Amino acid sequence: MRLSVKGVNKSFGGLQALHDVSLEIVSGHIYGLIGPNGAGKTTLFNVLTGLYKPDAGTFILDGEPYQPTAVHQVARAxxxxxxxNIxxxxxxxxxxxxxxxxxxxTRQGLLGAVLRTRAERREEKEIKEYARALLDYVELRQYAGYTARNLSYGHQRRLEIxxxxxxxxxxLALDEPAAGMNATEKVDLRQLLEKIRNDGKTILLIEHDVKLVMGLCDRMTVLDYGKVIATGVPQEVQKDPKVIEAYLGAGGSECQQS
Structure with a gap:
């Protein structure tokens, strides 16, 4: 998997939310997208996932042009x-x-669902088995029959994943998955994301927990006022003067991976 994003611009009226943003994400990495509130991180997420239409920019996914339009088309891509918010x-x-x-x-269409054909019933069984396996993967199998609203906050986050x-x-694009979690839940989340990466998945991560993101990410981009101010490995980024001034603060360069 390789996603190349070049020259993305997005404005809302007179506000330039993204200005000439470029990044490249390669297979098997956790790629961090960080910056202060209002930096444009979620706007970029929304562009990449078809919720917002960019004013300009090119997107290449696995060597082919990628047009993030309708949300269901993005999922199929x-x-x-x-x-x-959950x-x-x-x-x-x-x-x-x-x-x-x-x-x-799924392969079966509306007609198959209405008629409850043999193929549709077989596929529904396969979907259920696949879903149970994923619940097991995120360590929620014992909660399969629980209604989602009755799960703990941390479990709801894992269920979303x-x-x-x-x-x-x-x-897999995750928008602040650790938001609202306690310390124990964050440790569990980190272990899950490392497991997903180690199994060959690629993750794009927005996260405000600096310690968590610095310890997880292979590479990252820092946005400020809609512009890229730094890109690199965490050890480089946390020492960049522009990043320290805009986001990490005076003690930011001392933030260590853990």
Whole structure:
């Protein structure tokens, strides 16, 4: 997997949210996107995942032009995301939530679902088995029958990741997955993201927890006022004077991986 993003611009009225943003994400990496509030991180996420239409820019995914338009087309192209605010189906079970994510890869159409054909029933069984395996992967199998709203906050975050993984993404885009987590939940999250990377998945990560992101990411880009001010490995980025001034503060260069 390789995603190349070049010259992305996005304005909202007179506000330039993104200005000539470029980055390149390669397979098997956790790529961090950091910066102060209002830097344009989520705007870039929304452009990449089809929620916003860019004013300019080119996107190349695995050597082919990629047009982030409708959200379902983005999922079929191989990019799945989570959001800052949890967006699970609260009244559905954990298993059902993951099954919903899997349906982007189904073969049977509406007619098969209405007629309950043999092929449709077989595929539904396969989807359920796949969803159970993903719940096991994120260590939530015992909660398969729980309604999503009754899960703990940390478990809901993990369930969102499982639902995103159900689309078999080339790129898993996570928007502040550690937001609101306690220290124990953050440790569990870090272990899960490392596991996903070690299994060959590629992750694009927005995260405000500097210690977490510096310890997880292979490379990162720092945005400020919609512009790229630094790109590199964490050890380089945290020592960059522009990054320290804009985001990390006076003690930022001392932030160590852990």
């Amino acid at each position: 191989g990019i799945a995301r989570t959001f800052q 967006r699970l189906f609260g009244g559905m079970t954990a298993l059902e939530n993951v099954m919903v994510g899997r349906h982007v890869r 499982a639902r995103a993984l159900a689309t078999e993404p080339k790129l």
